[in-house]
Amino acid sequence: MVIVEFLGPIALAPIELEAKTLGDVATVLQANALLEPWLGKCAVAVNDNMVKDMGYLLKDGDRISLLPPVCGG
């Protein structure tokens, strides 16, 4: 199992799911109507490291974070 958390304004509780790659995570999240609008504009981190590779291999217990568009200052 991996856990997916949603940062900032997405305001959804974390979810747990079975996934071997980020592609598996995308498959699950794209089926969620509340999340689908966010996916095209969110960056992704695994265990607090930014990831840009859809084929990234996940391990049991990994924590995936979705980071929506930012605006500090």
Added chain:
Amino acid sequence: MVEIYDGSLDVKSIFNRWFDEQRNNNYGAFIPFVGVIRDEDGIDGLSFDIYEPILAQWFDGWQEKAKARGALLKMAHSRGDVWLHTSSYISAVFSPKRRVALMLIDEFVEDFKANAPIWKYDLRDGARIYAEDRSTPMNGAGLLGGKL
């Protein structure tokens, strides 16, 4: 290290402390940047969420870039609600020479706007509204939204 404070920043005391900490380290230039919340579009203020672990990594990466140019970066940001005409963000560059400091403050503040994991909300009539139209997708955004 990024300094994070609940509510408005005490700009003068933070800058004074940074200056006092560095004044004997032979930096010839100290360039501060202050972000002040403007009265526009009927807002009462702004509010901020911060994701600290990735903010720390982002800042550490910039500190390494600054160090390679002989400079030092400082930054403080607010969390939660910040009212009009007060500051939510300050940063500074110390460097031996002014040219490096002027270039770095420009590059650093621009990347801060685009890639620091901080989310802004307008405070209006008691509501906290995500400032989506002023927000920027981070580098690599959209990974999970593509065709499978």
